[in-house]
Amino acid sequence: MAKKKSIWSVLLIFSLLGILFTGCNTNKDSKESTSPSASTAPSSSSAPSATAKPADGPVDGGTLVLSSFSDVVNLNPIMINDTSSGDVAQFIFAQLYDLDRGGNVTAEPWSLAAALPEISSDGLTYTVKLKDGIKWSDGQPITADDVVYTVKTAINPDTGSPLISSLDKVKTVEKVDDKTVKFTLKQIYAPILYSLCLQLAPEHILKDVPVKEMQTNAFGTDPAKTVTSGAWKWTAWKHGESHTLDADPNYWGSVKPHISQLVYKIYADQNTEVQALLKGDVDHVSAIPVTQVEAVKANKSVSVIQKPGPQYEYVGFNFDAKNFKDNYDLFTGQKTRQAIAYALNRQGMVDNILKGVGALMNAPFLPDTWADPKDAAVNYEYSPDKAKQLLAEDGWVAGSDGILAKDGHRFSFELQYNAGNSRREQVAAVVQQNLKAVGIEVTPKAIDFASWIDKNVTPGKFQAVLLAWSLNNPDPDGESIFSSKYFPPAGQNSGWYKNPKLDQLWVDGYSTVDQSKRKDIYKEVAKEISTDLPYVFLYQYGQAIGTGPRVHWADADRPEPSLGYGQYFHAINWWVTK
Numbered sequence: 001m002a003k004k005k006s007i008w009s010v011l012l013i014f015s016l017l018g019i020l021f022t023g024c025n026t027n028k029d030s031k032e033s034t035s036p037s038a039s040t041a042p043s044s045s046s047a048p049s050a051t052a053k054p055a056d057g058p059v060d061g062g063t064l065v066l067s068s069f070s071d072v073v074n075l076n077p078i079m080i081n082d083t084s085s086g087d088v089a090q091f092i093f094a095q096l097y098d099l100d101r102g103g104n105v106t107a108e109p110w111s112l113a114a115a116l117p118e119i120s121s122d123g124l125t126y127t128v129k130l131k132d133g134i135k136w137s138d139g140q141p142i143t144a145d146d147v148v149y150t151v152k153t154a155i156n157p158d159t160g161s162p163l164i165s166s167l168d169k170v171k172t173v174e175k176v177d178d179k180t181v182k183f184t185l186k187q188i189y190a191p192i193l194y195s196l197c198l199q200l201a202p203e204h205i206l207k208d209v210p211v212k213e214m215q216t217n218a219f220g221t222d223p224a225k226t227v228t229s230g231a232w233k234w235t236a237w238k239h240g241e242s243h244t245l246d247a248d249p250n251y252w253g254s255v256k257p258h259i260s261q262l263v264y265k266i267y268a269d270q271n272t273e274v275q276a277l278l279k280g281d282v283d284h285v286s287a288i289p290v291t292q293v294e295a296v297k298a299n300k301s302v303s304v305i306q307k308p309g310p311q312y313e314y315v316g317f318n319f320d321a322k323n324f325k326d327n328y329d330l331f332t333g334q335k336t337r338q339a340i341a342y343a344l345n346r347q348g349m350v351d352n353i354l355k356g357v358g359a360l361m362n363a364p365f366l367p368d369t370w371a372d373p374k375d376a377a378v379n380y381e382y383s384p385d386k387a388k389q390l391l392a393e394d395g396w397v398a399g400s401d402g403i404l405a406k407d408g409h410r411f412s413f414e415l416q417y418n419a420g421n422s423r424r425e426q427v428a429a430v431v432q433q434n435l436k437a438v439g440i441e442v443t444p445k446a447i448d449f450a451s452w453i454d455k456n457v458t459p460g461k462f463q464a465v466l467l468a469w470s471l472n473n474p475d476p477d478g479e480s481i482f483s484s485k486y487f488p489p490a491g492q493n494s495g496w497y498k499n500p501k502l503d504q505l506w507v508d509g510y511s512t513v514d515q516s517k518r519k520d521i522y523k524e525v526a527k528e529i530s531t532d533l534p535y536v537f538l539y540q541y542g543q544a545i546g547t548g549p550r551v552h553w554a555d556a557d558r559p560e561p562s563l564g565y566g567q568y569f570h571a572i573n574w575w576v577t578k
Helices: 081-092 142-154 270-279 290-297 334-343 348-354 384-393 422-436 449-457 500-510 515-532
Strands: 063-068 125-129 169-176 182-184 234-237 242-245 261-266 283-290 303-305 311-317 358-360 404-406 410-420 441-447 462-468 535-541 544-548
Touching: 063 081, 063 270, 081 234, 125 348, 142 169, 182 441, 270 283, 270 290, 270 422, 283 290, 283 441, 290 303, 290 544, 311 422, 334 384, 334 422, 334 515, 334 535, 348 358, 348 422, 348 535, 358 544, 410 422, 422 441, 422 462, 441 449, 449 462, 500 515
Parallel strands: 063 261, 063 283, 410 441, 410 462
Antiparallel strands: 125 182, 169 182, 234 242, 242 261, 283 544, 303 544, 311 462, 311 535, 358 535
């Protein structure tokens, strides 16, 4: 799984090119001095036509069985910071605004807002009108109070919400009346419309909960105490096994769900998930490992959709010395980080592990999007000799066992990743092998995703991670991942990276709505970040979606892999048959 990029955010007037990311909200799943080689967009297969549907069209009732290899962490919309939690939450919480297939912000029948916001002439005030008749699953109305509460709680640093970086540009959020909310910005913030694609938390349930206790409160961790607003209610959670979501008979939306029940099964790993799909034990797998895609396609009862996705994988360094023996951070040297980039055979990972369905990345901007920096970013071609040269220049000397050392400290570190992810397991093995060849000892460590995110990644307690960001909207702003304003626990810069030049460039990038100016700024970002390397950016990748014969949708409602959470695009309109 990936972390969710919750902040992450271009006004509708922009012409969005190439791959669009989605899930208007993260998060986050889940963040270069030579000219780079040209990265090519991943190869993809065209989306198949809609699964054959019964002659009489959609039918009501039945159970749709979904799957994952990671359990959720917390379903409180204010606290969601991972894709597993986001997957489940999208079914049980309505959003203020949603995204259409093209990545544009819109008010759908299932959105809480009645229409797009009214925007003042100076671009600083956004007035949002809520629909009439919207309500929580306990029957209480959803009002402006819930909007104001959600935003104010999210931007309180004591809360530790990953939403803070997308909402802290809001100067004031005011209730005009029960159905009207006015947002006033501190400054121009280009991605603000995407920031308004957020799920609300119920003010009447949480108003007396201290914000520092939000993460551990029963709301979001106990189905019986979690009031919801979406088409389905969260009715059961068997930890590590499954979630059950039942259609809310009192759901307020004008469009009702056809499917009566969703069961979200949790498997030990991706391979087990795929076997369950082939056996018919589950109906929908959203991330088929690339090594099994062809085998799944050979099963004619399963439909496969495979396109480039809004995800990128990386090796992330930690810059907080407290995570290392004797407080000696191994990654402080810029040449050391560059050496690691040269030592990793990234193209080999794409060719042999992703089977060519991926594109190298040198900065946190997806290939072939309007912010793609191309040759403005440094490309680190695979060169163990160059890596050894830079390591020597940075003071590392081989010991008697062949492992490098400096100042009495061996270059040995732990690389954490999530258990059950077959792709990441293979990549970790390549990282270990590649770095051993240049004198660096790596110990891969697989950890259960939910506990790993909660105990290690979010608080920034690791030495290095192999992880990914799942970008849930089309804007290239990455301040929340890389700015020193967003150290843990109130932000997603979990590696404690600090670069004052980059801190300012991120601000410059979102302080104008002129896309050409933003593009120039992001080229500067790419040059700086690819030189300094808080991450070794690996590649963009896609998730192949597999769906069994019981699941049906109209063509307009088919899954859209190019969007975050697009594997369940318009699921409210899907139906199942026996």
